Amino acid sequence: MIEFHADDYGMFPGAARRIIRCANEGYLNGVSLMPNGLYLDECMDILKKECTKEIRLAIHFNIMTEKPLSPTEEIPDLVDGSGCFNMSYGKLLKASVLPGMRRRYKKQIKAELGRQMDRCLPYFKEQGSVRIDSHRHFHMVPLVFDVISEIVKEKDLNVSYIRIIREKPAFYRGLGGFECFRPINIIKVLLLDFFSAIDRIKHRELYSAGRADFASILFSGCMTRKNLDIMLKNIENNRKAFRENIELMFHPGAVKEQEDLCRISDPEDREYMSDEMRDREADALLKKT
Secondary structure: OEEEEEEEEOOOHHHHHHHHHHHHOEOOOEEEEOOOOOOHHHHHHHHHHHOOOOOEEEEEEOOOOOOOOOOHHHOHHHEOOOOOEOOOHHHHHHHHHOHHHHHHHHHHHHHHHHHHHHHHHHHHOOOOOEEEEEHHHHHHOHHHHHHHHHHHHHOOOOEEEEOOOOOOHHHHOOHHHOOOOOOHHHHHHHHHHHHHHHHHHHOHHHHOOOOOEEEOHHHOOOOOHHHHHHHHHHHHHOHHHOOOOEEEEEOOOOOOOHHHHHHOOOHHHHHHHHOOHHHHHHHHHEOOO
16 A cells, blocks of 8 residues: 655644645545644644544654753753754764764663653554654664664564665656756665665664655655656556555645744744645645546
């Protein structure tokens, strides 16, 4: 099956309802829960009351933006002076290779991700298993993948899926026909593919839970209807090149309410979540009339 998946669910009620519309009137059948989302509980209540079809849930681990669930004094290296996350790939990579820094960061990341998991676990009871991904895909960094593996074992979690970034070229045949291509995404694909190779060697059991082909990094943030149509055609015409299950990632939860935009602490997220591309990604998920 193809999972049409929306990240960043649970930040604001308005954005949540825009995501739910993509399920009720379109193809969306999966969402990732932002565990440190200010309105996660309210958004989950909205999902339960207003969504008319079954939705697959995943936890969207986040140590990149907004406020943590942990006391700031317990995770001093992960936050800035205002108490918000100030993590980056650069810091995570540096922490991965410097022994002293690695020990500190690993302990702090584990404390925070453990709390994020605990906050979301009640929502997975009906589903019966946990599915995992993360904001900006930082979970693929081997240091973080190590932490997640430890949490899964210590909490004895049934993980039915973890998003593994290893995009197949077959998704993007006819590349010249796509629109809104961003060259920086090539670097993201190569970096995440490299992390994937390391994670596979170190954690075969957890890695094997990612039994699906994943796509969208090359066109992250610009999964328009035109791009989606080309990808779906490529899947249909080359079905033997793909696994049975495929996950396509979208970010259709536009934040349009000014009061909500003002609550987003990270300028990059504020720009991304209010960009007109959020509406275009939502439109791509709605069934054609």
